[in-house]
Amino acid sequence: MSFTPPILERASLGPVSDRIAHQLSLLDTFALCEAARARRDRAWGNTLTYSPKVFLPVTNLCRNRCDYCSFRRSPGDPGEWTMSPEQIRSWLHRARQQGCVEALFCLGDTPEIGFREYRALLRSWGHETTVEYLRWAAEEALRAGLLPHTNAGILGRDDMIALRPVNVSLGLMLENVSERLCKKGMPHHRAPDKRPAKRVQMTREAGELQIPFTSGLLIGIGETVEERVDTILVIRELHREYAHIGEVIVQNFRAHPATPMGLAAEPTPDALSATVALARLLLDDDVSVQAPPNLNPASIEMLIDAGINDFGGISPVSPDYINPQHPWPYLDRLRQVCDAKGFRLEPRLPVYPSHLDAPGFIDASLRPRVDQLQTELSAR
Numbered sequence: 001m002s003f004t005p006p007i008l009e010r011a012s013l014g015p016v017s018d019r020i021a022h023q024l025s026l027l028d029t030f031a032l033c034e035a036a037r038a039r040r041d042r043a044w045g046n047t048l049t050y051s052p053k054v055f056l057p058v059t060n061l062c063r064n065r066c067d068y069c070s071f072r073r074s075p076g077d078p079g080e081w082t083m084s085p086e087q088i089r090s091w092l093h094r095a096r097q098q099g100c101v102e103a104l105f106c107l108g109d110t111p112e113i114g115f116r117e118y119r120a121l122l123r124s125w126g127h128e129t130t131v132e133y134l135r136w137a138a139e140e141a142l143r144a145g146l147l148p149h150t151n152a153g154i155l156g157r158d159d160m161i162a163l164r165p166v167n168v169s170l171g172l173m174l175e176n177v178s179e180r181l182c183k184k185g186m187p188h189h190r191a192p193d194k195r196p197a198k199r200v201q202m203t204r205e206a207g208e209l210q211i212p213f214t215s216g217l218l219i220g221i222g223e224t225v226e227e228r229v230d231t232i233l234v235i236r237e238l239h240r241e242y243a244h245i246g247e248v249i250v251q252n253f254r255a256h257p258a259t260p261m262g263l264a265a266e267p268t269p270d271a272l273s274a275t276v277a278l279a280r281l282l283l284d285d286d287v288s289v290q291a292p293p294n295l296n297p298a299s300i301e302m303l304i305d306a307g308i309n310d311f312g313g314i315s316p317v318s319p320d321y322i323n324p325q326h327p328w329p330y331l332d333r334l335r336q337v338c339d340a341k342g343f344r345l346e347p348r349l350p351v352y353p354s355h356l357d358a359p360g361f362i363d364a365s366l367r368p369r370v371d372q373l374q375t376e377l378s379a380r
């Protein structure tokens with residue numbers, strides 16, 4: 001007969017204190033996952049979700065240099081790109097024809113601060129700033145029949161005020177709250193926008209502005225288990241203050257050749273499972289816990305067993321440009337795995353029902369499109 005420690009039994013029923021959170025992280029992964037599954041099943045039932053999306057990598061210019069990143073470029077580098085208005089428009093229309101619901105705009109951090117050439121390009125298209133361009137792109141997405149979600153790295157309060165009326169949600173991975181990871185020799189040393197205080201501040205301001213928000217952890221970049229727990233607890237605290245965190249992504253570092261961390265060890269499946277389970281056990285029940293299946297194609301069952309309730313955005317149109325060698329799994333395969341585990345796989349909007357139902361979180365002008373797409377998804 002197996003023995004469940006009392007703190008785990010408590011955690012399987014609801015969130016626990018910060019002190020107990022750290023004690024939980026010392027328990028074995030199998031037991032953590034068992035408790036996390038119980039919490040997930042109680043809060044989210046037997047449905048696992050994904051968002052049918054098109055991924056638009058607006059630009060890969062970025063002023064940061066994270067040691068693990070294969071996405072970023074500087075002007076003139078091979079493979080540098082910035083999507084033109086025509087490209088954005090054509091991708092959006094193709095995505096809509098193929099049944100996408102979400103337009104995910106993603107880009108490097110604050111490119112106009114770093115690069116004169118990029119500023120000139122934006123001006124040639126009639127935009128002074130990236131945020132102006134992103135606002136235009138989101139309006140196009142809405143016109144094409146999609147719901148925009150933007151993850152543009154660090155945004156100021158005024159930037160978020162400008163994007164709020166044309167996005168159903170915004171996102172920024174908190175990644176980790178440890179300042180240590182920004183020290184010399186650590187992966188964020190050359191990434192000024194990865195300072196935890198900046199990222200916490202933006203997440204807080206999004207809460208003050210009542211913007212449904214995606215946060216997340218990146219694991220395997222040199223952080224300790226304690227620092228992972230600290231990061232989850234900071235997200236929890238911000239959510240308790242503002243109720244704006246819709247989902248938390250647990251993303252595992254993958255080593256890309258030709259990056260400074262190209263030969264670094266990737267986190268083990270056990271570490272990924274334990275972190276997913278801790279996220280489920282420590283976060284409040286209304287926060288969705290997600291892990292990307294394309295980074296773990298052989299581990300989808302494991303992610304389900306660790307307590308996820310969501311697979312994030314899955315695209316029939318565009319590859320995942322941040323991790324291009326890890327293509328999205330076909331939906332049929334994902335559905336088969338979910339069926340075998342006793343779960344229904346269902347498409348969802350890029351904003352969660354808790355925010356659709358709560359007053360003040362969605363701009364009134366977005367409602368008709370939200371309602372139309374919700375009806376469309378319900379009929380699939």
Ligand code: SF4
Nearest residue numbers: 062064066069072108
């Ligand atoms: S991970 Fe993001 S912020 Fe870091 S270098 Fe790559 S694009 Fe820039």
